[in-house]
Amino acid sequence: MTDAFPATAPKLGLYPVVDSVEWIARLLEAGVRTIQLRIKDCQDHEVEDAVREAIALGKQYRARLFINDYWRLAIKYNAYGVHLGQEDLDMANLDAIRQAGLRLGLSTHDDAELDRALALRPSYIALGHIYPTQTKDMPSEPQGVVELKRHMARLQDIPTVAIGGISLARVPEVLATGVGSVAVVSAITQAGDWRQATQELLALVEAGTQPAEAL
Numbered sequence: 001m002t003d004a005f006p007a008t009a010p011k012l013g014l015y016p017v018v019d020s021v022e023w024i025a026r027l028l029e030a031g032v033r034t035i036q037l038r039i040k041d042c043q044d045h046e047v048e049d050a051v052r053e054a055i056a057l058g059k060q061y062r063a064r065l066f067i068n069d070y071w072r073l074a075i076k077y078n079a080y081g082v083h084l085g086q087e088d089l090d091m092a093n094l095d096a097i098r099q100a101g102l103r104l105g106l107s108t109h110d111d112a113e114l115d116r117a118l119a120l121r122p123s124y125i126a127l128g129h130i131y132p133t134q135t136k137d138m139p140s141e142p143q144g145v146v147e148l149k150r151h152m153a154r155l156q157d158i159p160t161v162a163i164g165g166i167s168l169a170r171v172p173e174v175l176a177t178g179v180g181s182v183a184v185v186s187a188i189t190q191a192g193d194w195r196q197a198t199q200e201l202l203a204l205v206e207a208g209t210q211p212a213e214a215l
C-alpha cells in the first residue's frame with residue numbers, strides 16, 4: 001500500500017486561499033492559521049520570491065501554509081504543505097513531496113476523483129465546488145451541500161475541506177455536513193471590510209477546532 005502523507009490537524013478551520021504575500025501577511029496577523037498561496041500560471045522563477053516569503057511568514061506565525069501548484073518550490077523552502085488538483089497529479093513527483101515531509105492536500109469534484117485521491121493517502125481532501133463561484137472557471141456543476149454530506153460519510157478518517165462559492169451566510173449549512181474546514185477566496189478578498197469578514201468567518205468556522213501544532 002502507498003505510504004501516507006504526514007498528518008495535519010483533524011479540523012483545519014478557516015482556510016483562506018489568496019494570491020499574494022501581502023494577503024498572507026495580513027491574514028496571519030489577523031489570526032488565520034490555515035492558509036494557501038495560490039498564484040496561477042507562472043513559471044517557478046517568477047513566483048520563487050513570493051513562495052519563499054510566504055513560507056517564512058507561515059513559520060513565523062506557526063501556521064499551516066500550503067503552496068498551491070509549485071510543489072518543487074514548496075519542497076525547496078520546506079513549506080508546511082502543498083495543494084494539488086487532479087491535473088497537477090499527472091505532473092507532480094508525489095514521492096519527492098512525501099520524502100520531504102510535506103503535507104499534501106488534494107482537490108476532488110466527484111466520486112471518481114475522490115477514489116483517486118483517497119488511494120494516494122493525502123493529508124486532507126478538498127471537495128468542490130460546493131456553490132457557483134466567480135473566482136475560477138469550473139468545468140463541472142456545483143456539488144451542493146447534500147452531495148457534500150454524502151461524501152462526508154466515507155471521509156470520517158481524513159481531514160476535509162469544502163471550497164467554492166462559500167459566503168459567510170452559507171457557512172452554517174456547510175459546517176452542518178460535518179466538513180472540518182471551509183476554504184474561501186472572495187468571501188475575504190472581495191469583502192467590503194476584509195478584517196471584519198475574517199473575524200466573522202473565524203468565529204463561525206473555528207469553534208471547536210484545535211490551534212496550529214508547533215512547527
Ligand SMILES: Cc1ncc(COP(=O)(O)OP(=O)(O)O)c(N)n1
Pocket residue numbers: 015017036038040068069083084085086088105106107126127128136161163183
Ligand atoms: C483548498 C483548495 N481546494 C481546491 C483547490 C483547487 O485546486 P486545483 O484543482 O489544483 O485548482 P487551482 O487552484 O490550481 O486552480 C485549491 N487550490 N485549494
Ligand SMILES: Cc1nc(C(=O)O)sc1CCOP(=O)(O)O
Pocket residue numbers: 017107108127128129130132133134135136163164165166183184185186187
Ligand atoms: C480555487 C478554487 N478551487 C475550487 C474547486 O472546486 O476546486 S473552487 C475555487 C475558487 C473558490 O473561490 P471562492 O471562494 O471565491 O468561490
Ligand SMILES: [Mg+2]
Pocket residue numbers: 068069083084085088
Ligand atoms: Mg492546481
